[in-house]
Amino acid sequence: MSNISHIRLTSAEIAIMWTQYQSDSLAKCVLKYFLAKVEDEKIRPLLEFALSLSQNHVAWIRSTYQNEQFASPVGFTNEDVDTNAERLFADIFTLHYLNNMSRVGLAAYGLALSTASRQDIREFYTQTLHESIELNERVVKLMLEKGIYARSPYIPASKHVEFAKQQAFLGNVFKVSRPLTAVEIMHVFMNIQTNIMGKAVITGFWQIASSPDIRSHFLRGKEIAQKHIELFTKRLGADDLAGGSSMEPLITTVTQSPFSEKLMLFHVSALIQMGIGNYGLAISTSQCYDLAIDYARLMAEVALFAEDGANLMIKYGWFEEPPQAVDRQMLVENKNMEIFN
Known part of the structure; x- marks a missing residue:
């Protein structure tokens, strides 16, 4: 190079x-x-x-x-x-x-x-x-x-181009008002798939974790993922489209952990960060109000879960800080302390 x-x-x-x-x-x-x-x-x-x-x-x-x-x-x-x-x-x-x-x-x-x-x-x-x-x-x-x-759902081929004739195309805050567009289907389906994967990883980690507070955190993550899967699957089902299948049958019954709890906590946090990014991208491409509101609400829920995971990592001394900008206020305060000492 x-x-x-x-x-x-x-x-x-x-x-x-x-x-x-x-x-x-x-x-x-x-x-x-x-x-x-x-x-x-x-x-x-x-x-x-x-x-x-x-x-x-x-x-x-x-x-x-x-x-x-x-x-x-x-x-x-x-x-x-x-x-x-x-x-x-x-x-x-x-x-x-x-x-x-x-x-x-x-x-x-x-x-x-x-x-x-x-x-x-x-x-x-x-x-x-x-x-x-x-x-x-x-x-x-x-x-x-x-x-x-897992292939994304099929929809019929469009025979001609349509232009929206009324604002109702954008949907209604209080109810599902029209079928999903192909773009919206793509994101809903992908978010089902990523939640299925995330739930399987978290379930495996929940099964092998030793610390009670970390086990409890993983159980909460598992339940959140399941709720999101059900919501997205229901949204596809409203248009007679299929979602995905569980990966839990691919997890064995062992309880001996091959991974450190530091690694498992970070891994789950990384999955959550990716999920938040996926939801944000889905919002930016959704032209349906009710769907965008669902994404925003779910983002807030997983953001709180991610914060709790970060607090656990800090508690156990595992949170590695990324490189940061200079805290010049702190430099001045330290200099003043040296002068007075």
């Missing part, structure tokens, strides 16, 4: 690399565990490929931070995973997990590329974007082959 170390990193570049380091160091732990347990020889190469990507990403970011004399994030290490623990999820679940992981990568790396300006950072995120495309392509191909890929 280009040698342009004389150009300082922007706050956006620092942010995207810090966030990715956290995510990929977590992914390394999870994928190592999945790889140690996988039995399906068609899924194994995909796990190996995804793990190699996360390992390379973490190494590159750490090296770049060191070159810039930034402290490398702590993230997650081998101490946060026990690959000898019993199997928690079936192989098919890991395939769904990889699909979700690749989708997140496509969105995150696209945003990273669009906000980066230094050439080596742009080249890195161009590469990671291509890698996510390849991972997604390989995962979806295998899911289709196995017949487990």
